Amino acid sequence: MKLFTIILLVFLVGFCNADETPMFLAEVQGGSGTIVSEEDGRFAVTIENYGRYFNTTDGNSTFSMPVEHLSTVLWPSYAAITFADENGESVSLVTVENLSLLEEENTLKLQVTPVSFYEGELLTAFAEDIDGLDSIQNQSFESTKVYFEITRQIPENEQLCCPGNHWLETDRCCQNEGQGNILCYWDRFVPCS
Structure with a gap:
């Protein structure tokens, strides 16, 4: 019985450690943003005049990469989106289902689903004070930022x-x-x- 218990513990510890996937946070800054509800419970978020580079922090170092690299990410991914106007700032936690870049128009389009519960670590600072997308849809915002939680593809x-x-x-x-x-x-x- 002891041997079985030891083997089971070793297996479970190894299994749990193997499940940890390296993650990083990518921040994209943009200009005006809009939110439109779609039929299936998803929302279309459009961000105009996005920055050409996104910033990411890996441990203690921060670096910038071209936004085009985001098109190689495997979606879905969690994200926090901040929408700001003269009345203040709204934050929403979402799952990004799809991302498309319209470079000639300098437009970033996201297809997102609202998140009711977030169990990750990188976006916990945003999870405390969130607004539902339903309450802020069909509005225009002066500036928009997206913080993507991205799984590293090794x-x-x-x-x-x-x-x-x-x-x-x-x-x-x-x-x-x-x-x-x-x-x-x-x-x-x-x-x-």
Whole structure:
């Protein structure tokens, strides 16, 4: 019986640790924003004049990356959206189902579902004072910020860059010199050795 208990404990501890996925917070700043209710309980959030870069913090370091990299994220993802106008600021917690960038119009469109309960860690500061999207829909806001909780996608092929190619440290991307392709990774910078 003791052996069975020990094996069970080792299995459960290993299983729980393997479930932890690295996450980071990405902040996108934008100009005016609107919220429109859709038929299926979702909302369409449109943000005009978004910044060309998003800021993210990884431990103690902060870096910026082009907003286009968000199109490679696997959705859905949690997010906190702040809407501000002359009357103050409203905060909503949502699940982002889809994201699209209309670069020529400098518009970011999100398809979101409101979150009634948040059990993560990165957005807890926003979870204390939230407003439902129903109460602020069909309004226009002067400025909008989105804080995405993003799961890091650690690529299986991250060593494809080495040797003969080089890493672009600022974008955390690998330039494949033979074909001109650029592969971007959400995990830490891994130098070619």
